[in-house]
Amino acid sequence: MHQDLKTAARNVNYWAGxxxxxxxFGGFIxxxxxxxYSTVFASCIVYLM
Known part of the structure; x- marks a missing residue:
């Protein structure tokens, strides 16, 4: 992705967070x-997109 080390580390930390x-959040919803079951179904649809 041609990112410098600082940007790549920040992106990985955001993703992990x-x-x-x-x-x-899903449990609260x-x-x-x-x-x-509705939440699991909606999460699966979002995941498959």
Missing amino acids: VTTLMPL ADAYLGR
Whole structure:
């Protein structure tokens, strides 16, 4: 991607942070609004895109 080391490290850290927090966000949405199966289905659709 032709990134310098500083930019690449920042992008990896952002990616790691987002992927760590997404299950918490998904769990909150499932418990508060959509329900377990609807959230899993919606997450699968987003993942497949």
